Amino acid sequence: MRLSPELRGAVGGMCRTLSRELSFAKWTHEEDYHITLQFLGDTDPRSIPELVSALKEAAADCRPFTLSLREAGIFGPPAAPRVLWAGVGGETDRLQELHNRIVAATLPLGFHAEERAYKPHVTLARKYRGERVFNSGHLNAFKQEADALHMSWRVEEWVLFVTRMHKKPMYEIVETLTISKK
Template structure:
C-alpha cells in the first residue's frame, strides 16, 4: 500500500487512532541506518520499524469506525489556509530514568512554532467530536526505541558521541501533508494510514 492509500473499515470494533507527520522516505532510511548501528551498542527491547517513524500531532485513542468519516472531515478543515512548514531532526534524548530509559527519541527542529499551531488546530477540531487533549505539554519528537534492557546502566555519553556524527540528524524537509494513523498491534510496520491530509499551498 502506498503512502496515500486509504484503509477500508468493515467491522465495528474500535480502532486506535492518532494523527502524525510522517518522516519522508529518504529521512526514514537514514534514521533506520543510524538506529541499526545504535542497536549494536545499545540494548533496547523494541526499535521502531523504519516505516513507522513519525511526529505525533494528537493521540485520539480507541474510536468507533463509524465516526471516522466525520473525524476525517474535521481534520481536513485544519489544513485549510495553512502553508507547508519546514522541519528537521536534531539531537537525541531519553524519557524515563537516566540509567534505564523508557524511550529513546530524536528531537524536532525547524518551524516548531508552526508545528505547535497545527497541533492546536487539530485539538480544537477534534474536541467537538469528543476527543480530549492530553494533559501533558506537547513535546514533538520521533520515537526511535523503547525499554532499555542493557546489563549495564544506560550511558548517555556513548549516545551523544555517536549521534553527533549522524547525518540524519542534520536533514530537513518540507511538510506538505500529515496523516491519520491506525495502530495494528504486533504487526510490522505497526501503523497503517487511514487518510492523508494535504496542506494547502495557497
C-alpha cells in the first residue's frame, strides 16, 4: 500500500535531512515508500491474473480508511540496526482486517503469511553503518523531524508490486486495486 504522493514527498525530504546525521548504507527511494500487506515472494508471472482476481475479491467488502505515520523504530540489534522504520497510526484495525483478508484470499493459491506477527511499517533505511553506536538519541532526532509532518492519508486503493532489484525505484506497480466506496 503506497503512501500518498504528498506524504511520500514529505517523508523523502525528512529522510534526506536525516541521512546527513544517520549513516545507513541504503535509504529507501521516495517512490518506494509503502506498507506491505503481504509479502508474496518469487511469484510465477503466469499466476498473476489469478492472484489479482483473488486480491480484488479480498477487498470487495472493505471501505476506505485513514492512516498516518507515527513513531520511529528499528529492527535488529540496537547498536547497529538492520532497518529504520516509521510506524503506522490511524485506523490500524481496518489495515489489519485488509491484511487478514489478503492472507486468506492468497492461501488457496499457495501463498502463506509470515510466521511473525504482522507489524505494519514503512521502511526508511537499511544497514546502519555509523561509526558511533546507534542509540535512542538517534530515534529522538527522527521524532523531531517526523513531528513536523502531521500528515495522514485516505486509503482508497492499494497495489500489487513486483520488485526490480538494483533499480531505483525498485518497485513496479503490476495492478492497482480499488477499495470500494461503500
